[in-house]
Amino acid sequence: MSIAIVGAGLGGLALARVLHVNGMDCVVYERDPSRDVRGQGGMLDIHSGQRALREAGLVDQFHAIARGEGQDMRLLEPDGTLLLQEDTPEGAPLERPEVDRADLRDLLLDSLPEHTVRWGRAFESADTGVLRFADGSNATYDLLVGADGANSRVRALLTDARPAHIGQNVVELRIADIDRTHPDLASMVGRGNYWVLGNGRSLAAQRNGDGCVRIGLSFYNTAEDWFATSGIPFDDPAAVRTRLVEEFTGWDPRFTALIAACDDTVAPRAITALPVGLTWPPTPGVTLLGDAAHLMPPVGEGANMALLDGALLGLALAAHPDDFPAAVEAYEREMFERTSAAARMSADMQELLMSPDAARRILAFFRPDGV
């Protein structure tokens, strides 16, 4: 009985690893030609997903690469008022440590037998037990797991649902080697997350393990074509910085200084999500996990859910090695319930972030008793 996983992201790799520790084989087909061909993005905060790493036998290695101090948090208003500062004490439990996404992916990749991941195999279609790839090659499967992320192609085998824009557009920027290049801004941001929440705008800065600070500038209640209609020339990084500083006119000059200090790495990102509570009818031989199944607003749940999906599907298959439909049924029942709750919570958090008084409302969320 062969298991084909499409996508070597966190979810697909967690599944492959848990199958491996339970003595089961699989093949992971990944579109990228190699593991290093593109950057993996910034930091992830891993909380519930730690259970998946425990099931994968990797939790000690995870703790070795996790950044406990990344749990530090500062929340401010655009006029510079500091509303909340939390500094992680030395030796505090790693409840929500940050980890570099590339380090976590490397940990999972290095834990798999050689040749488990087949690079450069972009899934195109599947029919009656045969997968077809963009390079013209084929492979057979008994169970196909779509772990191919937000714009999954496997998803179409199960549902017509598509991600929809949620009214948020983000411009991602970066200050490399910030301790050396801008020590004043480095100490302002601190060791973890630095959030400035305004009316319809936010600035989120985050210290990364490689010494850079990543900055996400969010524009809320904006349309899907905002990048095209905003008039910001995204192919000219210096002009982008100038325009973005103008967009944040009226904010404390320390915040616009952060934008002005960014280098030429500019990534526009339109934010989309699948409907909350998406399900599909049981379908022999095919299932989904991670963003392919339940893409949600990026407020800190997606990677955790993808890891858990992978681990729990792996355990279900190990419990029913001769009955994949029973394993998938058990997995989907639990996954639909767990990820619907996470998607609902993420949508509520997203609503707070998009509200006119976002900073005070987020403060009340973290400090409901006002202390």
Ligand SMILES: Cc1cc2nc3c(=O)[nH]c(=O)nc-3n(C[C@H](O)[C@H](O)[C@H](O)COP(=O)(O)OP(=O)(O)OC[C@H]3O[C@@H](n4cnc5c(N)ncnc54)[C@H](O)[C@@H]3O)c2cc1C
């Ligand atoms: C800016 C940002 C910050 C985030 N921060 C957090 C956080 O702090 N905590 C958190 O829990 N979540 C966070 N998330 C969400 C998290 O990144 C995702 O939910 C998670 O990566 C989903 O994992 P996945 O394995 O489902 O998909 P992915 O990680 O997207 O992996 C999918 C893989 O499939 C491959 N693929 C795609 N199409 C094909 C194809 N046709 N054939 C073969 N391979 C294919 C891709 O190349 C990729 O390797 C954040 C998201 C964003 C955008």
